[in-house]
Amino acid sequence: MLEWPPYRRECAGGHVVLQLLTISSGVVPQTQQPSSHGSRPRILSISFSPLTRDARVLRQIAVLAEFGDVTTVGFGPAPASASTHIEVPADLASLPQTVTGVARLAIRAHRSAEMAAPALAYARAALAHERFDLVVANDARALPLAFEAAHGAPVWADLHEWAPEEQSHILSWRLLVAPFMTALCRTYLPQCAAVTTVSPLIADLYAERFGVDAGVVRNARPFEDLVPSPLVEGRVRLVHSGVAVPERCIETLIDATLALDERFTLDLFLVFGDDDRYRRELVQRAQGSERITFHDPVAPHDLPAALNAYDLGVYLLKPTTTNHRFMLPNKFFDFVQSRIGVVFGHAVEIDHLIAEHGLGLTVSGFESDDLVAALSSLTAEQVAGFKSNSDIAARALSSEVDAETQREVLRRLLSRT
Structure with missing residues (x-):
């Protein structure tokens, strides 16, 4: 980690404090201009996420690096494909969550709130003397900084979900942040040189609401050179992987497995947060069943090989938000690259892909009884067919x-440049 100017000015107890910014790179960055003829373009990618754990952004940065030298802004260490990295301290919020920032949101002073988030202020100072040929803003909250850092260069917005309802299940978010996100989209998206998002239906929403023609870049993972694993006689091996939070309703999968006949097993590769209560609740829910197994989480790049040993990837998520109804998540693509069948609760985009490719089952409801009804009559031939179709697709x-x-x-x- 190398240190360099500029400094960030902060007030502490009435005094102005100068805090040195930090940049991760192989060299001390200098004030640079956009590329001249014959040199590689300078590309900036901004994402207020832990970059080395953000699969979508990592894939994006790898493609950007094919075309130029990439400077990344985000939380955590530098991604492998970055030439230079500005690491934003993890304790800095990427939304205006200070007292003054929240006040601005409350009175709908959205323009003055655009750079009020501590994380944006930090990155803004670090980028003050930099120039780029192209800037990529990951999600709406990065758009004000992207346009300021672009200095007239093209800005590409990659929207990872429907921004106005990103956290709409939280009341304070609906009241304060949703109007802010809407204002950001209304102000900046029409100015973007390119807009992409995760699914066709969400692209349609951006077109209807903000008048932008958004392309689709799905959350698909790279092609894996795997083949379907053979079935085990008398077994249907269910599997689920991912972050374990209550809204994912993992207990529904456990209850359904306990209610299904002895053919069915469930293996869970779960990532738990610091609070261990939900894990204890799930383990207790499993009642010590030999047909339910909890595993340590697997690194994202190792996940397809780990899941390949199973038959059906299972995921039920109640469609409480627009993003849930129109979702096309990493998990779906993880299951396909693992060459296993997929069993999902109803979601428009996924329903279409399951039907188009014959990948598995769509569950009509989101309770354990609905899952039991969908799975109980499955035959070995059907399961083998789902796995084979995943391989084909x-x-x-x-x-x-x-x-x-x-x-x-x-x-x-x-x-253009």
Whole structure:
């Protein structure tokens, strides 16, 4: 970690404090201009997420690096494909959560709140003397900083979900942040040189609400060179992986497995937070059943190989928000690249892909009884067919398709500079 100016000014007890910013890089960054003829373009990617754990952004940065030298802004250490990294301290919020910031949100002073978030203020200072040929803003909250850092260069907005309802299940978010997100989208999206998002239906929402033509870059993962694992006679091996939080309703999967016949087993690869109460609740719910197994989480790049040993990936998420109803999540693509069948609760985009490729089952409801009804009559031949169809569809449902969409955007935007 190397230290360099500029400094961030903060007030502490009535005194002005100068805090040195930190940059991760192989060299001490200098004030740089956009590329001149014959040199590689300078590309800035902004994402207020832990970059080394954000699979979508990591795939994006790898494609950006094919076209130029990439400077990244985000939480945590530098991604492998970055030339230079500005690490934002993890304790800095990416929304205006200070007293003055919340007050601005409350009175709908959205323009003055755009740079009020501590994380944006930190990154703004670090980028003050930098110049780029292209800036990529991941999600709406990064748009004000992206346009300021662009200094007239093209800005590409990659929206990871429907921004106005990102956390709409939280009352304070609906009251304070949702109008702010809407204002950011209304102000900045029409100015963007390119807009992409995660699914066709969410792209339609951006077109209807903000008048932008958004391309689709799915949350698909790279193609995995795997084949379906053989069935085990007399067994249907269910599996679920991911973050374990109550709204994911993992207890529904456990209850359904306990209610199903002895053929069915459930293996859980779960990532728990610091609070261990939910884990204890789930373990207690499983009642010590030999058919339910809890595993340590698996690193994202190792997940397909781990899940390949199973038959059906299962996920039920109640559609409480627009993003849930129109979701096309990492998990779906993880299951396909693992060459297992998929069993999902109703979601429009996923329903379509399951039906189009014959990948598995759509569950009509979101309770354990609904899952039991969907699974109880499955035959071994059906399960084998789902796994085989995942194998057939794996190339079309890999990130290769989406990477080419990103390359087309980059060729178009960088040709301007």
